[in-house]
Amino acid sequence: MSVDPDREPPAEPASGTAWAGSAPWPLGPSRGLALGFVAMLPLVLAYEWGLAATGGGSRNTSELVLFRVFEVFGARADLARWVGLGLAAAWALATALRADWKLGPRLGRILVEGALGALVIGPLLIGCVHLLGDALPALDLAPPRGAPPLERAALVFGAGAYEELVFRVGVYSALFWMSRRGARFLGAGERASRLLADAVGLSGSAGLFAAFHLAILLTWLGRGGEDFDPAIFTYRFLAGILLGLLFRLRGPGVAAWTHGLFNLALLLGAGPHVFL
Numbered sequence: 001m002s003v004d005p006d007r008e009p010p011a012e013p014a015s016g017t018a019w020a021g022s023a024p025w026p027l028g029p030s031r032g033l034a035l036g037f038v039a040m041l042p043l044v045l046a047y048e049w050g051l052a053a054t055g056g057g058s059r060n061t062s063e064l065v066l067f068r069v070f071e072v073f074g075a076r077a078d079l080a081r082w083v084g085l086g087l088a089a090a091w092a093l094a095t096a097l098r099a100d101w102k103l104g105p106r107l108g109r110i111l112v113e114g115a116l117g118a119l120v121i122g123p124l125l126i127g128c129v130h131l132l133g134d135a136l137p138a139l140d141l142a143p144p145r146g147a148p149p150l151e152r153a154a155l156v157f158g159a160g161a162y163e164e165l166v167f168r169v170g171v172y173s174a175l176f177w178m179s180r181r182g183a184r185f186l187g188a189g190e191r192a193s194r195l196l197a198d199a200v201g202l203s204g205s206a207g208l209f210a211a212f213h214l215a216i217l218l219t220w221l222g223r224g225g226e227d228f229d230p231a232i233f234t235y236r237f238l239a240g241i242l243l244g245l246l247f248r249l250r251g252p253g254v255a256a257w258t259h260g261l262f263n264l265a266l267l268l269g270a271g272p273h274v275f276l
Helices: 031-053 061-066 068-099 103-135 150-185 190-211 215-221 230-250 252-267
Strands: none
Touching: 031 068, 031 103, 031 150, 031 252, 061 068, 061 150, 103 230, 103 252, 150 190, 150 230, 150 252, 190 230, 230 252
């Protein structure tokens, strides 16, 4: 369904968006983000509990980037971050309740779609790796040993929400908007400009998602990282592509639940050694 940004959007938008349309952003009106953020709240709460339980020593890179602005508050940075999260949650809930979106069924559908996404993304990734054949070195990810601590599981699960907010809601949308505007400025038609914007947003957000695990990009955050490994980088890039497609077609809530549940499955041992 196309959405004219100058008109009032429908009272009950779909959890995702159609591929074509006239809206300048991938998700159209902010209501798509509002519903998605409401769906992400359990992941955010799980992450915050895990962070408190571990003393804040295992913060996710995306969460650090997202809330880096609050460092200006010094010792009160955590308090400012919690206030920001609370205001964002209040805005999302108020938007949803004002629109009468029947939150129960919608959130239930997002959860089911996220669980299904988590089930299929692993085999899809392994299939993509196999299709690359000899062009990609063998992927060697050692399985974890024993059950992880509950707080570690909460951090890994909840990190999916922050990574989707940064790389899909943030990076994908920004690249989409800039590419679409640039294409229209150069005279491209509406359909061509949107296709280009989607291609740039999808590939750019996936590439940055994969690159943000590398030490060379994490030094400015004062964090360690990985050395470049072409197999693992490609694996993460493909994961970013699949999550970007979910974000584009089904919305940020489904992408975040898929990401969080898949992270949790990997932590529990459902890696390539299971699928192969």
